[in-house]
Amino acid sequence: MxxxxxxxxxxxxxxxxxxxxxxxxxxxxxxxxxxxxxxxxxxxxxxxxxxxxxxxxxxxxxxxxxxxxxxxxxxxxxxxxxxxxxxxxxxxxxxxxxxxxxxxxxxxxxxxxEVPRAPASSDDDVPEDVRAILTALEPLPAALGNARSDALAWNSVYAAMFPSVVGAPPGERNFLWTAFTLPPCCNPIANMEEQAAEQVAVFRYRYTRQMREPGCNDFVRRLSEASPEFARLWARHDVANPRPCEKHFRYPGVGEIATRTTSMEVTGSTGLRLVVYTPVDERSRERIAWLCDHPEAARPDHAH
Missing domain, CATH: 1.10.260.40 (lambda repressor-like DNA-binding domains)
Incomplete structure (x- = not known):
């Protein structure tokens, strides 16, 4: 040297x-x-x-x-x-x-x-063009989320499949919160065990771009307190790039629906992304269509 x-x-x-x-x-x-x-x-x-x-x-x-x-x-x-x-x-x-x-x-x-923008957090932050795109994507379930995984807008097919998300109070409509806090009997994600680690790792990837925003830190704290499983996975510090992945959902009286999710960043809007669920086979496509006609089948038949 x-x-x-x-x-x-x-x-x-x-x-x-x-x-x-x-x-x-x-x-x-x-x-x-x-x-x-x-x-x-x-x-x-x-x-x-x-x-x-x-x-x-x-x-x-x-x-x-x-x-x-x-x-x-x-x-x-x-x-x-x-x-x-x-x-x-x-x-x-x-x-x-x-x-x-x-x-x-x-x-x-x-x-x-070098200051991260706070993620969009309300219905007012949704561009009108995105609303039109959500509608045009039907019969595919699709929703608009931010860097904190809040659900800001969705189409009618998504609403039929995920009533626990769209039916939550405005401050609690969150993809990740629902996935980790719903009791197993009410959680429609059938392959949560294999998806949980990747969901947290991808969230950490997005979190690093918003970590100086107080709302993101508060969300991590609250979800860690509400879900020991999230807290355990968060403590591993795994990080992963967003990528298409298979998510399976199960509903009483309908059966299993297999989808492949794709996230697409919305240009010109900080942290916003479209999440689209594409059925992987004809049976899943038919079951999604049936759920749209019978949305009550996706709602839990009991309360906690």
């Missing part, structure tokens, strides 16, 4: 660290320039403020952006100067609203600040 190589390894100033540091510096510079450019295009009149005297530029001043966004002037100044400071998603949202950023600009702001 040469002297130069030993020095780099010992001091942590090798090529890899230097590249990472340089990348962070470039992002902060780009963030600073981007914020200045967006600030310059907003006039005081746009936000209901008097123009004032001796204004050198037509755009807002830094202190005006800070005031409107509800953040400290010094902190915002440092952000525009490209200093290495941390920003929360709530603060970035306030700045984005003040600077009237569109969807692409908001996404760009979060990427430059």
């Amino acid at each position: 040469s002297t130069d190589t030993r020095t780099s390894a010992a001091t942590g100033t090798g090529t890899q660290n230097g590249t990472a540091t340089q990348g962070g510096t470039l992002r902060r510079r780009e963030l600073a320039a981007f914020l200045r450019s967006r600030r310059a295009r907003i006039t005081p009149a746009d936000v209901g403020m008097p123009p004032g005297r001796r204004r050198r530029t037509p755009g807002l001043r830094r202190e005006e952006v800070a005031q409107l966004a509800g953040v400290g002037v010094t902190w915002y100044t440092w952000l525009e100067q490209g200093r290495p400071i941390n920003a929360s998603s709530q603060v970035l949202d306030a700045i984005a609203r003040t600077l009237r950023l569109d969807a692409a600009e908001r996404e760009y702001l979060y990427l430059l600040a």
